[in-house]
Amino acid sequence: xxxxxxxxxxxxxxxxxxxxxxxxxxxxxxxxxxxxxxxxxxxxxxxxxxxxxxxxxxxxxxxxxxxxxxxxxxxxxxxxxxxxxxxxxxxxxxxxxxxxxxxxxxxxxxxxxxxxxxxxxxxxxxxx
Numbered sequence: 001x002x003x004x005x006x007x008x009x010x011x012x013x014x015x016x017x018x019x020x021x022x023x024x025x026x027x028x029x030x031x032x033x034x035x036x037x038x039x040x041x042x043x044x045x046x047x048x049x050x051x052x053x054x055x056x057x058x059x060x061x062x063x064x065x066x067x068x069x070x071x072x073x074x075x076x077x078x079x080x081x082x083x084x085x086x087x088x089x090x091x092x093x094x095x096x097x098x099x100x101x102x103x104x105x106x107x108x109x110x111x112x113x114x115x116x117x118x119x120x121x122x123x124x125x126x127x128x
Contacts, residue, residue, distance in 0.1 A: 024054035031063055040067040058088045065097065074101045092118050 031046030
């Protein structure tokens with residue numbers, strides 16, 4: 001009996017996950033549209049909805065962090081970029097924005113640590 005319940009639970013969880021992913025992608029798409037329109041707070045709401053469904057959706061976390069940065073909410077932006085770095089690994093985009101936040105806070109040595117490894121081309125591609 002427990003074996004059957006365990007299997008049914010696994011199937012149910014798999015099904016719910018499969019159904020949730022398209023919904024998370026829909027929120028991500030809406031957030032991207034709002035970002036293009038420079039409606040950053042509305043985009044934040046959509047990205048947070050996507051992450052509420054799929055916490056490992058790296059594209060949503062990146063865009064969320066960029067929106068926070070665009071609104072000058074540096075603490076929130078840093079939190080999301082650091083979480084993204086932990087989840088997905090380092091990237092030139094993450095280092096670029098973390099370096100910019102550190103510069104805005106007056107921490108030039110921290111900014112240099114983040115930005116120094118980046119090439120000019122990587123910095124150009126990271127800037128949105």
